[in-house]
Amino acid sequence: QVQLKESGPGLVAPSQSLSITCTVSGFSLTDYGVSWIRQPPGKGLEWLGVIWGGGSTYYNSALKSRLSISKDNSKSQVFLKMNSLQTDDTAMYYCAHGATPFAYWGQGTLVTVSA
Amino acid sequence: NIMMTQSPSSLAVSAGEKVTMSCKSSQSVLYSSNQKNYLAWYQQKPGQSPKLLIYWASTRESGVPDRFTGSGSGTDFTLTISSVQAEDLAVYYCHQYLSSRTFGGGTKLEIK
Numbered sequence: 001q002v003q004l005k006e007s008g009p010g011l012v013a014p015s016q017s018l019s020i021t022c023t024v025s026g027f028s029l030t031d032y033g034v035s036w037i038r039q040p041p042g043k044g045l046e047w048l049g050v051i052w053g054g055g056s057t058y059y060n061s062a063l064k065s066r067l068s069i070s071k072d073n074s075k076s077q078v079f080l081k082m083n084s085l086q087t088d089d090t091a092m093y094y095c096a097h098g099a100t101p102f103a104y105w106g107q108g109t110l111v112t113v114s115a
Numbered sequence: 116n117i118m119m120t121q122s123p124s125s126l127a128v129s130a131g132e133k134v135t136m137s138c139k140s141s142q143s144v145l146y147s148s149n150q151k152n153y154l155a156w157y158q159q160k161p162g163q164s165p166k167l168l169i170y171w172a173s174t175r176e177s178g179v180p181d182r183f184t185g186s187g188s189g190t191d192f193t194l195t196i197s198s199v200q201a202e203d204l205a206v207y208y209c210h211q212y213l214s215s216r217t218f219g220g221g222t223k224l225e226i227k
Contacts, residue, residue: 100212105164
C-alpha cells in the first residue's frame with residue numbers, strides 16, 4: 001500500500017537551511033508526484049510545492065525563492081530544501097502522494113527553528 | 116492567489132446533530148472546460164495527519180462514511196455531517212487545487 005515517511009533534523013538554527021527527506025513505498029516516483037505541506041503548531045495547512053513524476057516542480061509563489069524540491073527515483077526519495085529559516089518556519093512538515101487531492105500523507109516531521 | 120475562507124472557526128454540537136460548515140473562495144474554482152470544482156475537504160484529528168474526505172467538491176473518498184457530504188459550486192461550498200459522532204472531533208479544512216493550491220483556515224468541531 002502507499003506509504004510516505006518524512007525524516008528531518010528536528011532543530012534548525014535561525015538563518016540556516018533545512019533538508020527533509022520523504023521516503024515512499026507502494027508507488028513509483030516516476031509515475032506520481034509528491035507534494036510538501038507544512039503546519040505551524042496550532043495553525044492551518046500551507047502548501048509548499050510539488051515535484052511531478054517527470055521531475056518538473058511547482059512552488060508556492062510566496063516561498064519560491066527559498067524552496068527547492070528534488071528526488072532520487074531509484075531510492076524512492078523526495079527531498080525538500082528550504083533556505084534562510086526563521087522562527088515562523090517552525091512547523092510540522094508533511095509529504096503527500098500526488099499533486100492533489102492528497103489521499104495519502106506521511107506522519108510528518110516536526111522542525112523547530114531556534115537558537 | 117485564491118484565498119479560502121472557512122466559517123465558523125469553531126462549533127460545538129451534541130452527538131447525533133447535523134452540522135454544516137462553509138468554505139468560500141475568493142475566485143471561482145469551477146473549471147469551465149470540464150465543469151469540475153477543484154475543491155477538496157480534509158479532516159484532521161488531534162495528533163494525526165489530515166485525511167481526505169471529499170474531492171471535486173462532492174465526491175466522497177473511498178471508505179468515508181456517507182454521513183459526510185460535500186456540496187456547492189463556484190465560490191461557495193459546504194461540508195455537511197448528517198449525524199455527528201464522537202469520533203468526528205477534528206478540524207476540517209477546505210482546499211482548492213485549481214490555481215496553485217491553498218487551504219482554508221479550518222473549522223474546529225467539538226462534541227458537547
